[in-house]
């Protein structure tokens with residue numbers, strides 16, 4: 001039922017005075033006589049200007065209207081429509097506007113500001129009366145910014161009874177003849193509709209044209225409410241915004257905490273990686289010394305028939321075990337850097353070791369190729385299927401040379417291991433090669 005109009009239609013949005021003023025033009029219908037009932041005062045009871053019946057306007061309706069006006073004045077918006085419950089419908093028109101004299105248009109805002117108590121107000125321009133009163137408590141309870149109510153029509157029984165020009169000056173007197181005895185009847189606007197003849201005591205029902213003259217249909221005089229401070233609407237908006245800000249701050253804090261944890265984890269991993277790499281280098285070095293030492297012993301004793309079968313078998317077992325241990329140590333930095341599980345590590349290093357150990361030529365070439373790959377540290381994407389499950393791994397590059405200890409290990413395995421094997425298996429060939437190599 002509510003229609004909003006763009007404020008471009010209301011050029012004057014800056015209203016004077018410290019209060020935020022809103023204007024209400026309200027109309028309902030008298031439930032007794034069916035005539036229009038202008039709501040020109042903020043009250044739960046409104047006398048019908050036509051039939052004098054006392055009409056009630058529910059607090060709830062007033063609160064709804066005042067609440068809308070509070071928001072509209074803060075938003076500089078206009079609204080019009082109908083609201084109500086059952087038979088009691090109110091046609092409203094709400095605008096942000098300061099109180100003004102309905103006769104000459106002069107602003108009443110300055111006169112109306114002080115509304116600590118109800119009093120009559122005079123237009124500074126033409127002296128036309130108006131009423132000003134503080135907003136009733138039941139309005140304040142629900143709409144805290146409401147301060148002052150100004151009615152262009154002074155409320156009946158408002159503070160200053162004497163000197164109010166409206167009541168006596170405009171008192172109309174109408175004369176008519178008694179329809180029964182012809183006696184002259186003098187009727188005023190305070191007379192009831194059913195009037196008793198002073199002469200023949202008959203009850204005279206006053207005809208419409210006379211009644212209407214005495215009780216002209218009232219103009220839809222506006223009612224004003226002055227609000228102080230932020231409207232409930234704006235307070236809600238600001239509370240929402242504050243809540244959103246708090247939520248955003250909380251999320252940012254959470255994110256920062258998560259980042260800090262991730263950073264710490266990354267740092268720890270990096271430290272771990274550095275430690276495992278340096279350990280891998282040391283293990284490879286020991287492995288190299290072991291291999292070279294073993295080669296030296298077997299080759300130098302080759303001419304004398306070798307160091308003895310038992311010792312050579314023992315030495316061979318030690319070297320094979322050392323190979324496996326070293327492989328474990330050089331694989332570790334790669335595992336840390338990639339984060340990939342064992343099945344991927346298996347193909348990165350372990351898989352190639354048995355070939356290198358058991359197939360001195362083909363296996364050695366495979367180990368050499370593996371060593372070059374590990375030195376470059378680039379691995380393509382792969383999919384490993386084992387049984388019914390299959391896992392895919394993205395291509396990865398080892399940034400910090402985590403594959404280099406493993407590379408050196410495979411190069412050693414490809415080159416030194418066959419030499420050792422030759423010294424063990426055929427010491428004669430070894431001795432012959434040695435004597436051929438030595439210049440003497």
Ligand SMILES: [Zn+2]
Pocket residue numbers: 030031032033034035048049050051052053
């Ligand atoms: Zn009425």
Ligand SMILES: [Zn+2]
Pocket residue numbers: 101102103104105106123124125126127128
């Ligand atoms: Zn005036």
Ligand SMILES: [Zn+2]
Pocket residue numbers: 178179180181182183197198199200201202
């Ligand atoms: Zn009479």
